Amino acid sequence: MRLDPFYLIVDGADWIERLVPLGVRLVQLRIKGRDEAYLRAEIRRARETCARHGCRLVVNDHWRLAIEEGCEAVHLGQEDLAAADRAAIRRAGLRLGLSSHDPRELEAALAAGPDYVALGPIYPTVLKRMTWAPQGLDRLADWKRRVAPLPLVAIGGLTPERLSGVFEAGADCAAVVTDVLRHPDPEARTRDWLAATTVWR
Ligand SMILES: Cc1ncc(COP(=O)(O)OP(=O)(O)O)c(N)n1
Numbered sequence: 140m141r142l143d144p145f146y147l148i149v150d151g152a153d154w155i156e157r158l159v160p161l162g163v164r165l166v167q168l169r170i171k172g173r174d175e176a177y178l179r180a181e182i183r184r185a186r187e188t189c190a191r192h193g194c195r196l197v198v199n200d201h202w203r204l205a206i207e208e209g210c211e212a213v214h215l216g217q218e219d220l221a222a223a224d225r226a227a228i229r230r231a232g233l234r235l236g237l238s239s240h241d242p243r244e245l246e247a248a249l250a251a252g253p254d255y256v257a258l259g260p261i262y263p264t265v266l267k268r269m270t271w272a273p274q275g276l277d278r279l280a281d282w283k284r285r286v287a288p289l290p291l292v293a294i295g296g297l298t299p300e301r302l303s304g305v306f307e308a309g310a311d312c313a314a315v316v317t318d319v320l321r322h323p324d325p326e327a328r329t330r331d332w333l334a335a336t337t338v339w340r
C-alpha cells in the first residue's frame with residue numbers, strides 16, 4: 140500500500156468537505172462518542188466526498204460500519220484490534236492500519252498483517268491523554284527498520300516545521316489533527332501541509 144505523505148485526521152464529514160477538495164489524498168474520519176446512525180451518516184458523506192475527489196478514506200475504530208458502507212480502509216488501535224473480527228475485515232477487502240506505541244504493540248501489530256503501522260506520539264500531543272512519553276525521532280528510525288517494507292506513519296504533535304526530521308528518520312507518512320483543525324485558517328494550513336510534503340510525495 141502506498142500512502143500519501145500527508146495524512147489528515149478529522150472528526151467530521153464537514154471537515155472532509157472543506158479540506159479534501161484542496162488536494163488532500165489521504166484522510167481519516169475519527170469520530171468519538173456518537174451513536175451508530177450519526178456515524179453511519181458521517182461515514183457515508185465522507186466516502187462520497189472522498190470518492191469525488193480521489194482521496195483515500197480511512198475510518199477510525201468503526202470497522203463494522205466501514206464494511207457495511209463499502210469503505211476502503213480502517214485504522215485500529217491495539218484494543219480495537221483485539222475486539223475486531225480480522226477475518227471479516229479481510230473478507231471485505233478493507234485495508235488495515237494499526238497503531239503501535241511500544242515494542243510489544245509493534246509485535247502484535249505486525250502479527251496481524253496490517254497494510255501500514257503507525258507510531259506515536261512522536262512529539263507531545265494535546266489531542267488526547269497518552270500514557271506513552273513522546274517517542275522521538277530515534278525511535279521512529281528504529282521502527283522503520285522493523286516495519287519496512289510496510290509503510291510507517293508518524294503521528295503526534297506534528298507540524299510542517301517538524302516534517303523534515305520525521306521523514307528523514309524514516310516515516311513514509313505524517314498524520315495530523317491539531318495543527319490543521321485548530322489553526323485559525325485550516326484551509327491555509329492544509330495548503331502549507333500539502334506544500335511541505337510535496338518533496339516526499
Ligand atoms: C494514523 C493513526 N495512528 C494512530 C491512531 C490512534 O489510534 P488509537 O490508538 O486507536 O486511538 P484513537 O485514535 O482511536 O483514539 C490513529 N487514529 N491514526
Ligand SMILES: Cc1nc(C(=O)O)sc1CCOP(=O)(O)O
Pocket residue numbers: 238239240258259260261263264265266267269294295296297314315316317318
Ligand atoms: C489520535 C492520536 N493517536 C496517537 C498515537 O500515538 O497513537 S497520537 C494522536 C493525536 C494526534 O493528534 P495531533 O496531531 O493533534 O497531535
Ligand SMILES: [Mg+2]
Pocket residue numbers: 199200214215216219
Ligand atoms: Mg482507536
